[in-house]
Amino acid sequence: MLGLSLLAFAAVCVGACSGSGGEHDPEADERGSPSWNGELALVYHEDDDEAALVRIDPQTLRPVDGKGLDLGRVHGFPTFSPDGELLAFTDVYSYGQVQVVNVEHLRTVARVDIGEESVRDPVGPLAWLDDRLLAVVEDGRPGDLVVALVDAFRGSVDESGRVHGPTWVQQSASSDRHLVLLLGRPTQGVFRPTELAVADSEGRVRTVTLARISSGLVEDEPVSRSVDPALAVDEDGERAFVVGAGALVAELDLETMEVRYHELSRPVSLLGRLLDWLEPQAIAKGPTEGVTRKAVWLGNDLLAVTGSDTDVSVGADDEVEESIVPAGLSLIDTKQWGVRLVDERVGEIALADDALLAWTFAEEFVPRRLRESGLTVYELDGRERMRLFEGESIWDLQAAGRLAYVGVGHWSALHVVDLATGKVVARLKREAWPQVLTHRAD
Numbered sequence: 001m002l003g004l005s006l007l008a009f010a011a012v013c014v015g016a017c018s019g020s021g022g023e024h025d026p027e028a029d030e031r032g033s034p035s036w037n038g039e040l041a042l043v044y045h046e047d048d049d050e051a052a053l054v055r056i057d058p059q060t061l062r063p064v065d066g067k068g069l070d071l072g073r074v075h076g077f078p079t080f081s082p083d084g085e086l087l088a089f090t091d092v093y094s095y096g097q098v099q100v101v102n103v104e105h106l107r108t109v110a111r112v113d114i115g116e117e118s119v120r121d122p123v124g125p126l127a128w129l130d131d132r133l134l135a136v137v138e139d140g141r142p143g144d145l146v147v148a149l150v151d152a153f154r155g156s157v158d159e160s161g162r163v164h165g166p167t168w169v170q171q172s173a174s175s176d177r178h179l180v181l182l183l184g185r186p187t188q189g190v191f192r193p194t195e196l197a198v199a200d201s202e203g204r205v206r207t208v209t210l211a212r213i214s215s216g217l218v219e220d221e222p223v224s225r226s227v228d229p230a231l232a233v234d235e236d237g238e239r240a241f242v243v244g245a246g247a248l249v250a251e252l253d254l255e256t257m258e259v260r261y262h263e264l265s266r267p268v269s270l271l272g273r274l275l276d277w278l279e280p281q282a283i284a285k286g287p288t289e290g291v292t293r294k295a296v297w298l299g300n301d302l303l304a305v306t307g308s309d310t311d312v313s314v315g316a317d318d319e320v321e322e323s324i325v326p327a328g329l330s331l332i333d334t335k336q337w338g339v340r341l342v343d344e345r346v347g348e349i350a351l352a353d354d355a356l357l358a359w360t361f362a363e364e365f366v367p368r369r370l371r372e373s374g375l376t377v378y379e380l381d382g383r384e385r386m387r388l389f390e391g392e393s394i395w396d397l398q399a400a401g402r403l404a405y406v407g408v409g410h411w412s413a414l415h416v417v418d419l420a421t422g423k424v425v426a427r428l429k430r431e432a433w434p435q436v437l438t439h440r441a442d
Contacts, residue, residue, distance in 0.1 A: 039400060040087070040103065041434035042075050043068075049092045051075040053106060054434075058403050059416055059426050061433055069106040074099040079126040081133075082176070084439035088133055088152070090123040098123065098135055100152040103439075110152035125172040127179040129201035134179055136169060136199075143167065145181070149203040160203020167195075170215070173233040173240065177201055178254045180240045182231045187216040191227055194242055198254055208257050213244045217288070224288040230295035230305055234334070241334065243305050245291035249332065264332065264339040288312075293327065296351050298380045301335040304356055308347050310365075324365045329358050331382045342382055345373040352399035353440070355419050356380060362393040375406060377419055386422045389415075400436035 039058045042051045053075075054068040074097055076090040086109070087101045100110040114123055114137050124136040124145075133150040135157075143165030149158045163183065171182040181197040191214035197207045217226045230243040233254075240252040247264040289312035296304045307327040314320050326347030331340045347360035347370075356378040362371045374389040375397070389408050396407040403425075404417045414433060416426040 040437040042071075042078065042437065043434045049073050051092075053087075053101060055106070056434060056436070058400065058436065061416075061428060061436075067106055069101060069108065071099065071101075074111075077124070077126045078435075078437055079128060079133075080437075080439040081128045082131060086128075086152070087437065088126050088128070088150075090126060090135070096123060096137070098126070098133070098150055098152075100133070110155060112150050112152060112155050112157060114148055114150070114157050124169045125174075125179065125181070127172075127174040127199075129174070129177055129179060129199075132201050132203075134199055134201075134203060136172070136179075136181065138168060139165075145169065145183075145197065147179075147197075147199045147203050147205050158203065161199055161205030163197050163205060163207060170228065171231040173231050175233050175235040175238055175254065178233075178238065178240075180231065180233055180252075180254070182215075182229070182242070183207075185216070187218055189218060191216045191218060191225075194229055194244075194250075196231075196240065196242070196252060198240070198252075198257065206257055208252060208259060210242055210250045210259060212248060212261055213242055213250050215244075226288050226290035226292075228290070228292040228307075230293035230307065232295035232297045232303055234297055236299075239334075241295060241297075241303055243293050243295050243303070243332070245293065245309075247339075249334075249337070251334070262337045264337060266339055266341070289322075291327070294349060296349055296356065298331075298351075298356060300381065301333055302381065303332040303334055304349055304382075305330045305332060306346050306349050306358070308361070322365045324361075326360045326366070326370055340382070342378070343376060345370050346376070348394075348397070350397060350399045350404075352404060352419055353402050354380065355385060355399075356382075357397065357399055357404060357419075359394040359397065362395045375404075375417075377422070385419075388417065388422060398436060400438045405433060405436070 039056055041056045043054055044051050050073055051071050052068045053071055054063050057064050073092045074089045076092045079088045085103055087103055089099050091097045096114045098112045102109050122138045127134045135148045135150050137146040139146050145163040145167055146159050147161040149160050168184045169181050170184040173180050179199040183195045194210040194213045194215040197205055199205045213229055215227050215229050232241050238254040242250040249262045251260045289310045291309050293307035298304055306329050309325045309327055312322050328344040329342040329346035346358040350357045359375045360370055360373055372391055372393045374392050375394055376387050377385040379385055392408050398405045402419050404419055406415045406417055408415050414428040415424045418425050
């Protein structure tokens, strides 16, 4: 998600986090706060990529005590253990180190190098499966993916599974017992069938090819083409779903690796339907046209899907015009396999504790009428709860518990929203903020 990448590499010092600049809502004290023991957050140093783990007031983003833990550059892919007692990170540049922190005491309990020979190999997603920590490592020399079991307390690393390359991780999702990787592979002029790798708690890896759903990047001049399908996992039912640009959804049983394809009643795409909304766009050099999808599992057999459709045309004098249209928010019933378009303006979604947040991206190639559609909050069954910031663009958003941190209009306006009431409980005047880390209890 764009929001996650911006938050994870934002630059803000610990001092700025404790300074002034927020307008407190006096009604917030009467309503009660979402969390009064503080939330964990990553706070970034101003001049480098080092970070500290601190406990903050979720409304003001200020530290609630003087405690903190300097992490150095180890703060990528933050992942809670199932009981929420441990938090694992990789090096921000993924140079082969995993650090595990005790959440209650803000104390490092383990630092593990993923093998002497692979110290410089990038570490990808982390996942706790049955209280075991898995790390995905890109073995740069053959281009393989290695799934390693990390014993944080003994400091040991065991290579358990390998996917032969060249390949890399495009997307990942996990359940209690499985880590699912949507793989990227080089293409030669044509799209490839989508490939998934599934790792279990022992680190064993199985792969499956989805012959009917394509993905990849085809580089060409002057316009390249890409297809990035969505990946989501039903944590309880142990199913993975891959949603492409059309009306086809692949369902994978994570135990048996059986694949079933389901044809929806309509495509999860709006490209071509909103062309009358488009405005003249700026000229871009070397763009990529195609489709990108994102999916979130809502529970109760519901899958939320959105994304974007990018259209590129080459005119006179080889001028290239690019337009990006949100794919809209669609809800897929994974029991009956029906699909319902909820809002055609949506291009981004995020899951809060008990709500789905939907907005669109504030990119210059998105028509203004679409990118200034504000934020909509939905119940997890798809019913609309509230609309906020209508007529405004949302440049970034992070959900944490029952709060949402919403960048509205421009980089200096951050609104802290109580998702239960729709009230803005604080307005913070700073250009960046910590990455708030909330453990989602089962």
